[in-house]
Amino acid sequence: MRHEDKRRFKDEIFAQFARIGKALSSGCRLELLDLLAQGERGVEDLAIETTQSVANISQHLQILRQVQLVESRRDGNYIRYRLADRNVLHLWLALRDLGQERLAEIDRLVQTYLNDRNALEAITCTELRRRIKYGGAVVLDVRPPLEFAAGHIAGARSIPVAELRTRLGEVPKRRVIVAYCRGPYCVFADQAVGILRRAGYKAIRLDGGFPEWQMKGMPVERNAVEM
Amino acid sequence: MRHEDKRRFKDEIFAQFARIGKALSSGCRLELLDLLAQGERGVEDLAIETTQSVANISQHLQILRQVQLVESRRDGNYIRYRLADRNVLHLWLALRDLGQERLAEIDRLVQTYLNDRNALEAITCTELRRRIKYGGAVVLDVRPPLEFAAGHIAGARSIPVAELRTRLGEVPKRRVIVAYCRGPYCVFADQAVGILRRAGYKAIRLDGGFPEWQMKGMPVERNAVEM
DNA sequence: CAAGTATTCAAGTATTCGCTTAAATAGTGT
């Protein structure tokens, strides 16, 4: 191969990889990936969740689809998007973890907004699995019902955090409650632990959320609903 | 936390993660990461290798440094850059592997430029380690000497591909030679295998290069030179 | 087939990015 060809090859191949980087270069698109890591979702739904216009979200989804990070399928009148591949989640988690590890700004934001985060120690995935196996921990999924339906920790029960206060009767007293949600930057589990503790429960949050659990190959269940 | 605060928190935190995505959104910067995955290098050196102006490379390095993907240190008159963290390599490999797996364009480029790639089957890292242990494979590092010095597969010997033809005498006949280079998109090992085979050796390339080997936790050596 | 609706596309604008050239820095080594 001539020198010139070699240069062109490198330029072209790194440009291709850079397409994926470009897809990851917008906060909005990363938020979409983070949401899709919970499971399949429709466009309008994503638009509402991210407080963006539908057209804008649609365009971002096209960009993600162009580089095969997401796929879509039609479901009645809706188009549902999902992550294209297990490795997409892997890539997003790798990026996120690196950011958490090395960007001081992220730590600062967590300190500022999630100020009670330090107080609530968390339990790891491995430890939770051990407890499920031996100790019979009560696992509480506090995400919205659709996300629970799309996939959840095996054996978890679903009480969305918005309904937790009124459904406290369903939560067994005297056992340790482990609450989890979308991931480390989601506040649902924090809120749930707060509510439970104030009501006299022993509650703790899972370190990470459903995507992290799934990524570690831990047991997962899905509602038998035909999706 | 109020709804409005929650939204601001999400916007800000995803914007932070997007900074890393932005850093990965240029082919030139990815090439720099790929080069730095081989070991520490100076600015002018990187500029020559990528056929870019020094000023441009310097600016790209600043961008990578702003998000803590690379670090630098002074060494005499030169400033040497390196990957900031093992996880940076992890992130880059995750991105690269996803691209290789899902972007048809990348496969097409490999077919076009590296047309003999299919013919040369490759040996995996695990298999190579097994052979080193039991079979006594000859491992040949065909990268430039500085990269070899910065780190190489334990037990490998260095013959840069540019010198291979004139230094064939140093290569033992009758044993299988495993050549490796920078990684799957580097042609050095392909060229080396070609040269060796035409000279009557049994030669095969390693699947992946030094960074992949290192990432898998396989044994690595470094020249004792004070860097 | 017709009406309805979720989604996508197109055009427009303000902002950001990438590379160039030229000048400024900062640190070394004598």
Add this chain to the structure above:
DNA sequence: ACACTATTTAAGCGAATACTTGAATACTTG
């Protein structure tokens, strides 16, 4: 302290990006 040199920064320009608005598609479902 001086001269030297590798590197960084600044300014400038053309290309690309992000979001908006409004119109077009494409599918479903009655």
